[in-house]
Amino acid sequence: MDKITHHLDDRLLMAYAAGTLPEGFNLVVATHISLCDECRARLGEFEAVGGQVLERGDTVALADTSLEQTLARISGDAPAGDDRNTMPQRSSVFPAPLRDYVGGDADAVHWRAVGGGVRQAILPTSNAATVRLLHIPAGAAVPDHGHRGTELTLVLQGAFRDEEDRFARGDIEIADEEVQHTPVAEAGEDCICLAATDAPLRFRALIPRLAQPFLRI
Amino acid sequence: MTASEEKDSQWIECVIRIREQADQAAFAALFRHFAPRVKAFLMKGGADEALAEECTQEVMATLWHKAHLFDPARASVATWVFTIARNRRIDALRRQRRPEPEDLPWGPEPEPDQAEIMGLQQDTERLGEALAQLPEKQRSLIERAYFGELSHSEIAAETGLPLGTIKSRIRLALDRLRHAMN
Numbered sequence: 001m002d003k004i005t006h007h008l009d010d011r012l013l014m015a016y017a018a019g020t021l022p023e024g025f026n027l028v029v030a031t032h033i034s035l036c037d038e039c040r041a042r043l044g045e046f047e048a049v050g051g052q053v054l055e056r057g058d059t060v061a062l063a064d065t066s067l068e069q070t071l072a073r074i075s076g077d078a079p080a081g082d083d084r085n086t087m088p089q090r091s092s093v094f095p096a097p098l099r100d101y102v103g104g105d106a107d108a109v110h111w112r113a114v115g116g117g118v119r120q121a122i123l124p125t126s127n128a129a130t131v132r133l134l135h136i137p138a139g140a141a142v143p144d145h146g147h148r149g150t151e152l153t154l155v156l157q158g159a160f161r162d163e164e165d166r167f168a169r170g171d172i173e174i175a176d177e178e179v180q181h182t183p184v185a186e187a188g189e190d191c192i193c194l195a196a197t198d199a200p201l202r203f204r205a206l207i208p209r210l211a212q213p214f215l216r217i
Numbered sequence: 218m219t220a221s222e223e224k225d226s227q228w229i230e231c232v233i234r235i236r237e238q239a240d241q242a243a244f245a246a247l248f249r250h251f252a253p254r255v256k257a258f259l260m261k262g263g264a265d266e267a268l269a270e271e272c273t274q275e276v277m278a279t280l281w282h283k284a285h286l287f288d289p290a291r292a293s294v295a296t297w298v299f300t301i302a303r304n305r306r307i308d309a310l311r312r313q314r315r316p317e318p319e320d321l322p323w324g325p326e327p328e329p330d331q332a333e334i335m336g337l338q339q340d341t342e343r344l345g346e347a348l349a350q351l352p353e354k355q356r357s358l359i360e361r362a363y364f365g366e367l368s369h370s371e372i373a374a375e376t377g378l379p380l381g382t383i384k385s386r387i388r389l390a391l392d393r394l395r396h397a398m399n
Contacts, residue, residue, distance in 0.1 A: 010388070017363075026316050043318075047292065050363050058261075060260055061256075069274055
C-alpha cells in the first residue's frame, strides 16, 4: 500500500475520542484509523486525555444500593464473548467498520447512478451528517462543488487529484467552506471514496443544483 | 513510584483479579473510585440522575464482563473506563451507533511487557500533571470538549467567545500537553 500522507486533524481526533461527532463522521474517522497506524496512535493519546479528564473530574454519589444492584446485574447478564471487531480481512477493500454499514465489501454496495458515470450509495446514519460511498470511473470528474459545512473524503480504492493535491487509498481530505474544488479520478483504476458532510454540498453549475434535492447530495 | 502510579497499578491489579478470580472485592474497589466519576461524566453530558445512575451501573458491569480485553500496555484503567462510559453515552443519550476502528490483528498479550506498562503509567502520570497545570481557561475548554455535547461553535455561542479564540486556546492546550509528554 502507498504511504498515507493525508491524516485526520486534532479537532476531528479529539471529537472522535470525546464521542461528540455525528455518526457519519465517526464512520469516516473509524474507517481511516483502521487503515492508518499513525492516527490510531494519536487517537490513543486523545483517549488518554479523556481518561485523565475523567480521573480528575467531579464525582456524583451513587444510590446506596448501587454496588449490590450492579453485582446482581453482572450475575444476571450472559457472559460476554470476545466481541472485538471482526478479524481484519487484509484482502478486502472496505475495513471492518465500513463493512458493518454496507453489509459486505465493495461488491455488496447498491449503487445508484448520479450522472457523468459517477455512482453513489447513501449509508444509513443519524441525520446530523450524511455519509455516502462514491464510485468515480477512472479519469472522470466529480461535479465542481463548494461546501457549506465540513466535508471529509476518504479514498478506499484508486486515487483522485484536485487543484491542490493527490489522494490515494487511506488518504483523507478535510474540506471546509473555503474549499471549492473539482476532484478528478486518476486514470487506471476506478476510484471509490467514502464522503461525509454535515451540510449539503453546493454545486456551481445550475443543473446539479436543481438535482440536489433528489440526489440528497 | 509516585502515589498516583501506585494507584494505577492497584487498579490494574483489580482488573486482573476480576478477570482471573471473579473477585468481587476488587470490583468494589474499582466501583468506589470510578462509578462516581462516570456518573458525573454522564450527567454533564445531559443525562438526568436516574438515567446516569442506570448507565453507570451498566458501564461498571461492562467493565467486569470485558476485563479479559483490557490491555495495560495500551491504556490506563482510567482511559479504558472513559472509553466504555463514552460509548454508553453515545448509545443511550445520542441514540447512535458508534463505528469503531478495525482491531489490529494482534490482541492483548497474555503476559504484557512490564516495562511497557511502567512506561505507560509514567506517561499517564505526566499527562495528568500537565492537564492540572494548564491555565484555567484552556483546561476548562478541554474538559468541556470531553464532558459536554458541545461542538466548538456551540461553545462559542454559549460563552460569547469568538470561535477563533476557542480554537486557538484548545490548540495551545494541546501544544502544552504534547510538550509535557516529550
